[in-house]
Amino acid sequence: MEYKNAQYKKNDLGQSTIIEVTIGDKTSHVPVHVGNTDYDEIMKQVKAGTLTIKDAD
Amino acid sequence: MSRTTIKLSARDYNRAISPDKLNAQAQRTNKNIIINGGMQVAQRSTSTVTVGDSSNEGYSTVDRFGLQFNASAGGACEMSQSTDTPDGFANSVKIKCSTADSAHTGTESIYLDQRIEAQNLQPLGYGTSGAKTMTISWYMKTVNYTDPISLAFETRDGTSEYYVKSYTPTTSWARYTCTVPASTSATFANDNGRGLDVKFVIAGSSSGTNAAASDSTAWSTTRADYRNDIGNFVVSTSNEIYITGVQLEIGDKATDFEHESFSETLEKCHRYYTKSWTYGSAVTTTGGIITASNVGSVHRSFGNVFWPTEMRVAPTVTWYSGETGTSNKWRNNSDGADITAASAMAAIGTKGYGFVLSAGISAITDSLHGHYEASAEL
Numbered sequence: 001m002e003y004k005n006a007q008y009k010k011n012d013l014g015q016s017t018i019i020e021v022t023i024g025d026k027t028s029h030v031p032v033h034v035g036n037t038d039y040d041e042i043m044k045q046v047k048a049g050t051l052t053i054k055d056a057d
Numbered sequence: 058m059s060r061t062t063i064k065l066s067a068r069d070y071n072r073a074i075s076p077d078k079l080n081a082q083a084q085r086t087n088k089n090i091i092i093n094g095g096m097q098v099a100q101r102s103t104s105t106v107t108v109g110d111s112s113n114e115g116y117s118t119v120d121r122f123g124l125q126f127n128a129s130a131g132g133a134c135e136m137s138q139s140t141d142t143p144d145g146f147a148n149s150v151k152i153k154c155s156t157a158d159s160a161h162t163g164t165e166s167i168y169l170d171q172r173i174e175a176q177n178l179q180p181l182g183y184g185t186s187g188a189k190t191m192t193i194s195w196y197m198k199t200v201n202y203t204d205p206i207s208l209a210f211e212t213r214d215g216t217s218e219y220y221v222k223s224y225t226p227t228t229s230w231a232r233y234t235c236t237v238p239a240s241t242s243a244t245f246a247n248d249n250g251r252g253l254d255v256k257f258v259i260a261g262s263s264s265g266t267n268a269a270a271s272d273s274t275a276w277s278t279t280r281a282d283y284r285n286d287i288g289n290f291v292v293s294t295s296n297e298i299y300i301t302g303v304q305l306e307i308g309d310k311a312t313d314f315e316h317e318s319f320s321e322t323l324e325k326c327h328r329y330y331t332k333s334w335t336y337g338s339a340v341t342t343t344g345g346i347i348t349a350s351n352v353g354s355v356h357r358s359f360g361n362v363f364w365p366t367e368m369r370v371a372p373t374v375t376w377y378s379g380e381t382g383t384s385n386k387w388r389n390n391s392d393g394a395d396i397t398a399a400s401a402m403a404a405i406g407t408k409g410y411g412f413v414l415s416a417g418i419s420a421i422t423d424s425l426h427g428h429y430e431a432s433a434e435l
Contacts, residue, residue: 001111001114001115002111011403011404011413012403012413017404017405018405020385023373024111024112024113026375026384026385027375027384027385028373028374028375028384028385029373029374029375029376029405030373031371031372031373031405031406033370033371033405035249035250035369035370036370036371036372036373036433037434037435038373038432039373
């Protein structure tokens with residue numbers, strides 16, 4: 001599955017607990033949570049250097 | 058007091074209730090490790106979805122069964138929930154080749170799989186001297202395709218072990234079974250991670266490095282994704298395959314398929330996927346049912362939604378406008394416009410989510426509509 005346009009999003013407490021990312025043709029919200037298969041795959045691609053996650057605005 | 062002895066005939070004895078029989082009967086409940094083996098639940102779509110490499114790949118129709126195109130395998134298939142079934146079943150999964158690909162190379166393969174949560178495999182006792190034999194059974198038929206497919210198992214915790222076997226389908230419904238010996242070396246962690254993949258491989262490269270030369274007789278750490286006698290299901294757009302009644306149980310015999318009520322299976326599926334639309338309504342259907350009211354003079358909206366059952370992990374959530382069905386949007390019904398949900402999240406957890414919306418709200422009386430789907434698949 002292709003992941004693109006990844007960016008951390010902050011919650012009301014200023015914590016980056018969500019990654020907004022386009023998966024296929026949809027924009028979704030992935031929790032920063034090991035075990036979520038999307039999060040695990042995103043971090044795998046980040047480690048491989050094929051995806052970067054922008055900091056939260 | 059006199060005592061009467063009743064002598065039972067063999068026939069009467071067989072009819073009598075015994076502790077052994079009661080015990081055997083009790084073990085039949087929840088014996089199927091596979092979820093939605095009868096293919097009756099299809100939350101994402103009850104209609105046909107075209108699946109190819111990176112295009113709707115994975116879960117698209119019947120719950121808990123994904124269609125995978127490994128190593129960017131070519132070709133495409135239409136996947137749907139079908140009513141073509143053997144007697145006693147209401148549904149099957151239908152896969153039809155829609156875009157042909159004449160051959161596969163390297164590690165390419167196409168397969169229907171179910172990924173089983175590791176903690177659900179603990180009764181098998183793998184990795185211990187008490188490891189148990191298991192048996193898988195399923196019903197299958199094809200249209201225009203009679204070459205072999207492969208049944209393949211892969212353990213996912215620790216060092217992976219593999220077990221593969223070749224089966225040749227026919228154009229009539231038939232039940233197939235495979236008894237798999239125990240492994241005292243493979244392990245399944247007692248957690249919510251991916252423990253075991255069960256695959257029906259319908260295409261692959263017969264000369265590929267991951268093709269096994271013969272049927273397995275024991276688990277092996279040598280990678281084996283499928284048998285080397287495998288055919289190529291996507292060689293013709295006339296090819297169809299139907300599968301249902303998938304059951305994986307402890308023991309060396311395939312017992313009758315354990316039918317569940319629709320609600321029982323749906324509840325099991327909710328652990329991995331749920332959506333706010335009514336069952337049978339496709340994602341992106343318009344008409345919002347999640348309504349958020351606004352509070353305070355700063356025009357902020359907040360709320361909580363709880364999943365119907367606790368999910369496997371905190372899920373990936375996709376928002377949709379309740380009016381247009383556009384993803385990553387909420388609908389401000391008062392303004393007649395979709396607003397971006399980018400700042401909508403406060404928290405996502407295994408039991409639900411809490412959200413805060415601010416951008417795009419112009420008045421404290423604004424009415425917001427939205428939908429969601431949440432996925433915690435393996």
